């Protein structure tokens with residue numbers, strides 16, 4: 001059996017792993033990166049997750065005319081062309097670094113910092129001074145009768161559903177459920193979203209959840225709350241999803257009920273790597289596992305599941321391998337999120353409910369987007385759903401949090417997050433000069449509601 005020894009072994013081509021491989025390989029350190037699928041070069045984000053789904057959301061928003069199925073098929077073609085291009089670019093990016101060796105196959109630990117990689121009948125043994133586990137997550141199929149039926153999809157397979165389902169039942173009202181529900185409604189499917197909770201976005205303020213529900217309803221999504229799916233029945237030419245108080249008929253079902261760590265067959269125990277009760281690799285605030293010299297980065301370590309968090313994970317590990325060794329996950333402040341419904345829902349910091357629950361003295365300013373006179377951009381784009389809400393510390397005048405449910409919010413939230421990190425006062429954002437017509441200029445008007 002061939003045996004390779006290397007400085008750094010990366011298992012899985014996730015965002016953190018590829019960034020580490022590029023940085024250390026370019027600095028001349030020997031790196032081996034193992035990826036199990038040639039369809040996943042570059043990792044989940046560019047192949048099956050963030051980028052292709054947002055390409056589909058965009059195509060859905062552009063849809064005009066009377067042939068939903070044709071539009072969808074063409075959108076999927078554009079999606080595939082984009083991912084093919086990105087996958088090739090990602091492969092080239094690492095292939096062109098002399099010190100990086102790319103290995104196709106599935107890795108399995110056989111000892112401390114030692115793996116075997118199988119690709120067909122070939123087996124390769126790799127030992128490394130440092131190992132980085134970056135294997136990501138996979139959909140967590142709920143334990144429901146009928147969940148493995150032919151008409152039942154996860155977030156990956158639904159992107160190639162053929163034909164476009166006339167009726168789609170989406171199970172789960174989290175990030176994936178809401179994004180796909182909104183997208184398929186815009187493609188022309190009749191969408192029913194079943195969610196186990198009493199209302200959408202149970203962690204958000206009521207006015208925000210109501211605004212999101214209104215936008216989804218206007219897009220044609222029917223949301224049924226308190227509907228925890230119990231059984232899926234395939235009727236041959238259709239499918240139904242049963243919950244405690246009823247059932248919904250559909251042509252296809254999307255299960256969007258969360259994800260689980262991709263550690264099957266990795267034999268983490270052989271490396272002395274501990275996992276928690278959900279199977280995620282246990283790490284400290286510098287992403288070190290229980291095994292010396294083994295790190296876990298990205299979704300598999302149980303942290304927030306976002307590409308930019310995986311990217312920041314790479315910075316923390318890189319800092320230990322080639323820097324000062326001081327960077328930690330606890331350094332993260334004001335980390336924003338965006339759910340790509342239409343318009344996008346972006347959040348950073350505390351909600352009003354969270355701030356008040358902490359006993360903070362706050363000023364809250366909020367305005368429906370349609371009523372923000374000094375922000376014509378949503379009217380220009382013809383998308384005036386949503387609201388903008390900011391929570392400000394009454395004592396310091398500093399921003400504590402923001403909910404931006406409006407066009408361009410995936411950009412605007414980054415500016416607000418930076419302001420929070422840099423200690424910029426809300427009044428400075430209110431009094432700043434912003435370009436026109438932009439979405440940023442909403443800050444002039446919405447923050448004008450603060451007491452002077």
Ligand SMILES: Cc1cc2nc3c(=O)[nH]c(=O)nc-3n(C[C@H](O)[C@H](O)[C@H](O)COP(=O)(O)OP(=O)(O)OC[C@H]3O[C@@H](n4cnc5c(N)ncnc54)[C@H](O)[C@@H]3O)c2cc1C
Nearest residue numbers: 012014015036040043044049107135136298299305306307
């Ligand atoms: C539908 C969807 C939409 C999303 N949209 C967004 C978004 O808009 N914005 C955002 O920030 N995040 C989004 N996310 C989350 C985001 O995709 C992940 O947080 C991100 O990809 C981080 O991944 P990672 O670094 O953990 O590794 P991944 O990108 O998951 O890569 C892990 C790699 O490891 C490989 N692998 C697994 N096991 C082995 C093994 N034993 N041997 C070899 N290789 C192995 C896998 O094939 C895979 O290529 C979305 C997720 C989904 C599912």
Ligand SMILES: NC(=O)c1ccc[n+]([C@@H]2O[C@H](COP(=O)([O-])OP(=O)(O)OC[C@H]3O[C@@H](n4cnc5c(N)ncnc54)[C@H](O)[C@@H]3O)[C@@H](O)[C@H]2O)c1
Nearest residue numbers: 172173174175176177195196228229256257258305338339
């Ligand atoms: N825009 C983005 O950044 C983005 C987009 C997609 C995914 N992601 C990441 O991927 C992760 C996984 O997304 P997800 O949507 O699968 O998980 P999630 O945890 O966000 O949501 C799962 C939802 O399913 C519901 N649920 C669970 N079992 C159910 C059942 N039997 N019947 C009805 N409802 C049920 C839960 O109440 C919850 O609302 C997210 O947490 C996020 O980190 C990010």
